[in-house]
């Protein structure tokens with residue numbers, strides 16, 4: 574992660590949806606006569622950024638809760654009185670697939686405008702078979718329609734819905750519904766690549782997460798886990814035990830959890846924007862994770878409750894200023910390692926021959942300026958699979 578592989582004065586050749594070559598301009602010009610050229614003019618061309626953790630399908634924003642937290646209410650306390658995720662669930666259930674697609678389309682294009690070309694998108698505000706499938710269909714529809722690369726994750730285990738919390742045995746019945754109905758239907762319809770669980774005291778216990786993820790794995794889904802976000806609970810160790818592709822959040826991970834991730838392929842996905850927005854002082858021990866040998870990714874956690882930012886470069890700023898990553902480490906965390914957190918390490922996140930032509934052009938002269946101009950939108954253009962996605966200020970042929 575210390576070496577982001579930065580090269581100067583090189584050109585990138587793209588044929589179709591693939592990067593064909595990286596080399597000296599004159600040589601590539603001879604090798605690809607008649608090619609359309611785009612002059613990047615001393616600016617930084619990066620791999621398109623990979624946002625490997627979002628909850629981008631939701632209805633109304635939850636600015637009311639931000640105000641309540643400022644006045645002293647805690648995130649879990651708001652959830653315990655029926656707000657938080659429950660508020661977004663009530664809202665999403667009233668909306669049609671078309672309405673949700675309209676809302677999410679604009680939001681995803683905002684993510685793209687900051688340089689993101691691949692976005693993982695979770696369900697999790699439906700919490701019935703029908704509403705979770707509705708959400709995943711919205712993701713499939715937008716994946717077919719938008720120039721972005723979207724990776725769908727089923728998060729039916731985001732919360733125990735209130736109607737199940739209210740009845741004796743309801744909790745168990747909901748978990749049985751997930752295992753016996755929701756997972757088989759989602760897997761059969763191929764609506765998700767990953768399954769995820771919010772493992773946290775008050776939400777799903779470690780044992781429940783193990784049961785749900787084991788069933789999801791048996792149904793052919795790859796695994797992710799919301800682990801050790803607010804209270805340490807052995808989530809990172811569970812993710813490693815189950816062979817999860819990533820363990821996410823980790824603000825309260827234990828030393829044993831750090832050691833487990835360091836010895837495994839499971840990517841540690843850190844979401845410092847969430848801690849910032851919730852006003853928490855704690856941050857994931859990024860330095861300890863990197864130094865121990867874990868693969869660290871950075872993502873927005875874009876969602877209506879805890880991280881409503883579409884700006885992945887801003888998360889890189891937090892990676893450097895709050896998590897003490899170097900600029901190179903932060904950039905690798907949002908490209909190569911973000912791709913690895915989605916099982917796409919050989920497909921996107923690098924500018925190298927054979928990779929998908931997923932590129933982002935930034936109006937900066939030095940790649941370290943990406944986390945430096947914090948909150949600013951320096952991205953001028955993105956391409957996904959060789960096709961223009963977002964354009965700003967740059968005439969793209």
Ligand code: NIG
Pocket residue numbers: 628657658661771799802847874876877878879880
């Ligand atoms: O990653 N932790 C659980 N899920 C989201 C928050 C969801 C919400 O509050 O709506 C998260 O922080």
Ligand code: FE
Pocket residue numbers: 626628799874876
């Ligand atoms: Fe999340």
